[in-house]
Amino acid sequence: MSVDPSQIAATGIAAFAQANTLDQVHEIELQFLGAQSALSGLKASFRDLDPEQRKVLGAQMNSARQQLEQAAQNRTEALQSQARAAQLDNERLDLTESLGRGKLGHSHVITQTWERLEDVFCSMGFTVADGPEVETDWFNFEALNLPPAHPARSLWDTLYLDSSQLEGLGQEQLLLRTHTSPVQIRSMLRAVREGSGPPIYVVCPGRVYRRDTADATHLPVFHQIEGLVIDRGITMGDLAGTIESFVKSYFGDEMTSRLRPSYFPFTEPSAEFDISAPDGSWLEVGGCGMVHPNVLRAGGLDPEEWSGFAFGFGIDRLAKIRYAVDDLREFVTNDVRFLSQF
């Protein structure tokens, strides 16, 4: 048998090129490079050859083996590369199939307004105080210069707790707070007790209640934020300046504010504060004034030593303005289509 190694190599390389799978490559490897291969068979003819011929044939065999091994490797890599490409192609996804499935939830628009207000006042050096929603007549009225039978009590339509469930308490002693103003008194008493003030710079956001029928502009349950500043030498100019600073920070630098006289039993002088609307008209936002001496006394402070101002307004009303909500009742209907807008 006379076989030329280079011919074997050429046949093998052609075979490798035809291989379409890694298995085929493996088969061809066995066929041309395995123990039973023609190339291996050539080794048997060595013993019939003289050393010079052996050397020549050996070199030819090595060369053929190297070429075949190279071809096997090349083909293997090519096929692997093809397989990877095919796999990637197989893994193709339509990314738009999942559009719209991701979702972030929503804080209630009242909460968003509430937190924004807290942030504005914190940046102005105020801390934030909480108070109970069930209050005593003393905190809600009496301490705020509204003694029993004060005619101005009728300004607040009050919801009282049924006293038959409350041992030892008379009628109309416990109520749902009609405003956040009781927290003024609580803040003063706490500051005095803990020795943390005055100076007091505090805002009190919270839920308040009125005996009122819900309509587009009223809710029986709504939210207010109350501000209280007590220090030595606090003036009505400080009140006007604080309101102005808040208005610019919350509504924008182009906005301005004004105070106009009003009446609240717990402040003297009392005022309403308005903000300028873009059309030049004024929009009423809330009430304010210098803390009445009787209120300071109820909070444990001497009105000859301390003075201060308080202001308050509706969080819901602010949200209504900012987010162009027509009807306040939307805030308590809990329709996800409404709530998801904010």
Place this chain on the structure above:
Amino acid sequence: MKVLLSWLREFAPLVGEPEELANQLTDLGMELESIQLIGGSLQGICVAQVLEIRPHPDADKICLVDVDLGDGEALQICCGATNMAVGDLVPLATIGTMMPSGMLIAQRKMRGQQSNGMLCSAREMEIGEDHEGILILDPNLSLGQPIVDALELREDVVFEFDALPNRPDTLSVMGVARDLAARQGVAFSIPAHQPATMGESAASLGSIQILAPDLCGSFLTRVISGVRLQQSPRWMAQRLIAAGMRPINNVVDVSNYVMLELGHPNHTYDLAKVPAGELRVRWANEGEQIVTLDGMTRSLTSQDGVIVDATDAAIGIAGVMGGASTEISETTTDVLLELAWWNPEVVAATSTRLNLHSEASLRFKRGVDTELATQAANRFAELLTQISGAELHPDEIKAEGNLPQPHKVSVRLNKVNGLLGTALTAEQVADLINPIGYLTQGPDSLSAECELLVQIPSWRPDSLIEVDVIEEVARQYGMERIPKTLPVSPHTGQLTERQTDRRCLRRALIGAGLIEAMPVPFLAPGDLERAGLPADGLLLANPLVAEESVLRTSLLPGLLKAVAYNASHRQNNVEFYELGRVFNLGERVIADPAESAEADRVLAGETEHLAVVLAGSEASIAVELLQVVLSSVHRLEFGSETQALQLETAQLPGLHPGRSASVLLGTTKVGEVGEVHPEVLRAYGIEQPAAWLQINLDLLFEFPSLVAQARLVSRFPTSDMDLAFVVAEEVTASSVLSTIRKSTPSEGESAWVATQVELFDVFRSDQLGVGLKSLAFRLRFQAQDRTLTEEEVTEVRIQVISEVEQKHGGYLRS
């Protein structure tokens, strides 16, 4: 309160455009509601007579009216009102008239019938409120006359403003004029009223006795005789209409006119019906009855005041309403006029209790000028004698009770400037408040503090102390003129930990895709029971409606209603959270102010809750969310023994008995998690399952805030092992997990620890057996200082297996 510019000008020569005056009113604390120009834009509206009324052939709600403008020609008008009769005189807006509303009257056809103008109501002409029908005019007017002339309508401006409750003086034309005059710096004067008197002294015609001095501060009467009841002159009727009152007859109209002008209500009796002209004032007897002017029988209490006659029969309720028995009528000739000062608190209580609110009671309960009675009586007498030819008898009959006495207030200049932030001199302060009747003395140059002694005017019951006068200074100075200054807080403005944690909770919930709901905290009776909860909600004493009469004890009913509402609008799978207070009686009520201020609660059971409802989800989703939510709060370190999160299977009210658990942090029960009971869902009309989670935030926030301390992350390889145990269904995964944790090395004991122990698979099958489940755990071990040896790990493995087998009766699944 409505005031007319022409009327104001009878007290002061006010200047300026209506808008300027309106701004000044607002600036003075009389917040403007509207300005209305009247009498000027009614050109084209003339007096016409109704000739014939017949139905419209093709419309039920329209009739056809023929009217005559005086030229004998019958003009056909289509009209929606039917209150007129043939022969009546009515206002006709002729073709081309521009109505005050801006509507142009044109010739038009209504359902095929020609209309040659429009018949007008008082409101359409903006000369009154009445819109019930066409305005029927005085039959003596001449046809074709312009309505402006016929009704003597004068161009005028009506200002309507909100009177502040502490300012009874602004419930009068005089009071408003006084404030405006001071603001404008023009003279304010009260026209003198000295009506002529004739006949015998009133003292011989009647008497007055006050038996309840705390009820009645003063009581003054006058007698006017020869009164003939008739219509008031048009000028008076027009003013009353413009001020929002309906003209009735000359006596009633004068009564209202004087009240509007001066702010002092009055009352008139038919003297003939008052025996001997004797009046007495006393407290009513319990259950005493009186028929009031409106024909109603009223039952009184001993807290109400009455005016009684010589027979002790009640003929009027003090400050609220007169009695029917002495009412002025067609037969009246002699009028007994009353001007009284009633205790404001009594009138307020009586009018509230009887639900009788009138212009008079409004003024009485806010406090009438204590020194105005004589002037108001003179004004009344002057007007009535002028327009009816009646005669005023000389002398007042007068009695006094406890009338608030004039008082002075000392005002320190440094307090004025210190409170307002102004730099006013004593002179400037005096100049600001003298024109509104606050007369000042001083300052006494000898005193160390610059002090003004201020006489409080009798019409300002709101001015009691120094700051009240300072308010007047601010008002007259102009609050807008006070320079704006910004005080500097010495504090760092920041949220408390609790407030920050609340925000963290919200952020986590939003991140999980939930929407915040805000149901009202009121429930209807039965709402709690329907939610499977005890019916122990606190009740409101005076709810507006029964549906809002119970305070919630749980957030569950409100959130279920929200889910049901959305489901009924085809919004399923809604996922809500809520942060809100619930109200239980708790241990007790802390009503004492000092104690309650310290407790920060009045009801011990007022608690803040967080709740989550996930419609369409099973309990496991809520459990996963629970971990996310709790991880968001900085103060919780779940790794620590005392705060480890545990679930304790429990049957909880309102929740699925087999799918609910209490949430424990360490040993503290802070909430519940699971699924809402299917029966509850059915009761609320919800047709899909709903996962539920609720945490008591007051308890959660009790946990101390901890700052996480960094632990070194080991560089050495980990050893992992998976262990699957077959246990009975009743054995909870958390109890097995806890056993595994306890039987593995923990920090402190050893240099190496289980860094991770977690449940990664639960498996049930027939081969496994009924009532059994396989719980597969993955454990990972690591040492800080070396690679763990096979022996070390194997030892722990044996330990874990033996503990689980012993404690839970399980076996290792091979």
